[in-house]
Structures are given as structure tokens and as C-alpha cells.
Amino acid sequence: MEKKTRKIGIMGGTFDPIHIGHLILGEGAYRQFGLNEVWFMPAGNPPHKQNREGRATDEQRVEMIRRAIAGNPHFALCLEEMNADGFTYSYRTLEALNLRYPDAEFYFILGADSLFDFHKWREPGRICRACRIVVATRNQVSDEKLDEALERNREQFQGEFLKLDTPNLDISSGNIRERIREGQTIRYYLPDAVIGYIREYGIYGCQPAAEPFDRQAAQEQEDTQMAGTQKLWSIDKKLRKELDDSRYRHTLGVMFTAASMAMVFGVSLEQAQTAGLLHDCAKCIPNEKKISMCRKHKVPLTAFEETHPFLIHAKLGAYLAGKKYGVEDREVLGAITWHTTGKPEMTKLEMIVYIADYIEPQRDKAPRLAEIRRLAFEDLEECMYQILKDSMAYLSANPENLDRTTEAAYKYYKKLHDSRKQQDVKVWK
Numbered sequence: 001m002e003k004k005t006r007k008i009g010i011m012g013g014t015f016d017p018i019h020i021g022h023l024i025l026g027e028g029a030y031r032q033f034g035l036n037e038v039w040f041m042p043a044g045n046p047p048h049k050q051n052r053e054g055r056a057t058d059e060q061r062v063e064m065i066r067r068a069i070a071g072n073p074h075f076a077l078c079l080e081e082m083n084a085d086g087f088t089y090s091y092r093t094l095e096a097l098n099l100r101y102p103d104a105e106f107y108f109i110l111g112a113d114s115l116f117d118f119h120k121w122r123e124p125g126r127i128c129r130a131c132r133i134v135v136a137t138r139n140q141v142s143d144e145k146l147d148e149a150l151e152r153n154r155e156q157f158q159g160e161f162l163k164l165d166t167p168n169l170d171i172s173s174g175n176i177r178e179r180i181r182e183g184q185t186i187r188y189y190l191p192d193a194v195i196g197y198i199r200e201y202g203i204y205g206c207q208p209a210a211e212p213f214d215r216q217a218a219q220e221q222e223d224t225q226m227a228g229t230q231k232l233w234s235i236d237k238k239l240r241k242e243l244d245d246s247r248y249r250h251t252l253g254v255m256f257t258a259a260s261m262a263m264v265f266g267v268s269l270e271q272a273q274t275a276g277l278l279h280d281c282a283k284c285i286p287n288e289k290k291i292s293m294c295r296k297h298k299v300p301l302t303a304f305e306e307t308h309p310f311l312i313h314a315k316l317g318a319y320l321a322g323k324k325y326g327v328e329d330r331e332v333l334g335a336i337t338w339h340t341t342g343k344p345e346m347t348k349l350e351m352i353v354y355i356a357d358y359i360e361p362q363r364d365k366a367p368r369l370a371e372i373r374r375l376a377f378e379d380l381e382e383c384m385y386q387i388l389k390d391s392m393a394y395l396s397a398n399p400e401n402l403d404r405t406t407e408a409a410y411k412y413y414k415k416l417h418d419s420r421k422q423q424d425v426k427v428w429k
């Protein structure tokens, strides 16, 4: 038998819609049992939930999960039961997952209500042989009652039933659907991205939010946008003097590419443009001077950077962006700092500037540019992986020039990429 090397939590449910109760359960189990990942597995067509009227379609439920888990790297979406035709039973799914992933131990996560019904499920004994069962309290069930139910099930089905320490969260999909029908607020019951989607498609009879036009707010927004643009061009005026022609043209290319990507991924245009404009502001300073400036201004350098000064412009650039160009936004400074080496777990803005630097229209040296340019507007993390992969291959000719942070970034994005592929579980971020 293959050795079990990873622990996977399975959060099964109808998710009609997914809500914070589900997410808190998943995160709690991840922490408490040291899981490697938690897969959210929407049921395709559960026998006890046939009436679809006033409910979301399968595609909508999947999309809501996708939006809810975006941004949590150890959450994934598992379509095992979605793909099945007709009815699905948990024992069959769990047995199939065990066969498919022999290296994984499964932890099936349930709320107490599901535990009380557990003996009525098909083949509870087989479920117990296929996984451990993790149960969270719900509906104000007392500790004693839950402990009793856990013990009863342990004895009856010879299974491993574990208790999850989460608070009692009085929230359910049914209750959320009711609130929508009654026109009550659902704010904070679900992630904003899910609420936005429910509104957009009018799911559960939800009326699109009719925002009254707020003239003052609109004016303020326009004013800030104007001020932002003016700030940008005053930076540009100073910067032009510091860069040679070709670097300046490249800089504008990065700025506009970053802005376009920001439009796709919902990032602030001002942040993307400012970071793009200033990313290379220290690039044309001679290497010796870069080092002396860092010493003078106490910008810490690693031993590697001391011997590879072409990397320094990123950190020194962030310093100058703050001091000389008056940028206070730490996210923008972060994007400048990491635009050359990359790093694990980058923010969207950081990935955008890193990628824009690689793909802006005047670049023509890198391999597979057309493919990577397309990916840049579809999937930031996958695009990071593809760029880092090519960079690693390129640097392998001179491994002594390989920065540790780049290597760590590569490993991080490779892991994300592999986990999507291997599991045959579609993970969207």
C-alpha cells in the first residue's frame, strides 16, 4: 500500500450558496488537523435536494465557490461529484478519491446536523473506512450531545470521528436564501465576491442593488482620479531625466501594460501605473553608486546582491520612489521591490508589475512571448509560473547568478501549478 503523505480535507455540501460557515469550518479543520489542503466539493445532484426551484444552477454554485475560495492557497475546488451523472453517494465518492489519490488521507468535514443523520446515509461503514470524519458543532448543539453522537457513531460504525473546535455559527444556506427572498441584508454572511455574483445574476430572486446616484461621491471619485493622474505625470517629468531613452520607453510600456492588467484583475489603476512608472527608477544609476547609495541610506543588501549589483535597482528603486518621488503606498513600494526577483505569495499588484515588465510590447527576447502575453490577462499565478520556469531554465546556464528568492518563487508557483494539474481538481484563483 502506498504511503500516505498528505492529508486532504473534504468539505462536501450543496453550497447553495457557499457561506462563511463553510469557509470557517474548512479553515478550522486545516489548522486543527494540520491538513495540506481542503477541497470544497459541491454535490452534483444529491438525492435529498431535488427541488431546484429558486436555487442556483450547478454552474452558479461552482462559480460562487470559486469566488469564495480565491486568495486562499490551501483551498481548492473539487468537481468529483459535479462530474458524476445522476445521484452521488458519499461512500462512492470517497472510495473513488482513495483509489485516485493513494498518497492521500481524507478528512471528511461535516456540521453536527449531518452527523445526526449519518446513520441514514448510504453505507456509513464504508464511508468510515475511506476517511476520518471531522465534525463541527451547529445549531447550538451542546458539547455533551455532540460528544455522545460522536461516541455513538464510533461504536456503531467503527470509524474515527473527530471533533472540530469551532464556534457555533448560526448561519445556513437556507437561511441566506430566505433573507434574500425577504429583502434582508446578507452582508458579511458570505464573501463580498459571492454577494456581487448573486446580485449580478439575480440568483435566489435577488434584485440587483439599485445604488442611488450619489453626486458628491461621484465627484470625489473623479477628483481623486484627476489628482492621481496629475501626480503620475509630475513623477514622469522628474523620472524622464533619470532614464535613458530606451529605458524610458520600456518604462511607459510597463506602465500601460500594468494598467491594462489592473483593469482585468480589479486592481487600482493608480497603483499599477505608479508602480509601473517607477519600477526601474534606479536602473540607470551606475552599479558602484547603487551600492554606495544603499549603504548611505541604510537600504539593506544581501551578500548575493553585493556581488550581483544588477539586482539592486529593485530595492533601491523602492527607496527612491518613497524618498524622491513621494510615494507612500506600501503596496506600490512592494511591487517595485519584487519586480526583478519575484517571491512566493505575491500580491496581485506585485504579480502584475513583475509580469508587465516581462511582456510589455517592446520586449522581444523571451521565448513563448505570445503564449505568456495571453496568459497574463487570464491567470496571474499560472503566468508567474510559466515566466519563472523559463527564467530558471535560462539561469541554469549560469546557476551562480540565480537569486534564492527567485528560486523560492519558482518553487511556490510550481507547487500551485502542480496541485492544479495533479489533482485533476480544477483550482481557480
Ligand code: ATP
Pocket (backbone or CB within 6 Å): 012, 013, 014, 015, 016, 021, 022, 025, 109, 110, 111, 112, 113, 114, 136, 137, 138, 168, 169, 170, 171, 172, 173, 174, 175
Ligand atoms: P442548507 O441550509 O441548504 O442545508 P447549509 O448551510 O447546511 O445549507 P450545506 O451545503 O448543506 O450548507 O452544508 C455543507 C456542510 O457544511 C454540511 O456538513 C453542514 O453541516 C456544514 N455546515 C454548513 N453550515 C454550517 C455552519 N454554520 N456550522 C457548522 N457546519 C455547517
Ligand code: MG
Pocket (backbone or CB within 6 Å): none
Ligand atoms: Mg445543510
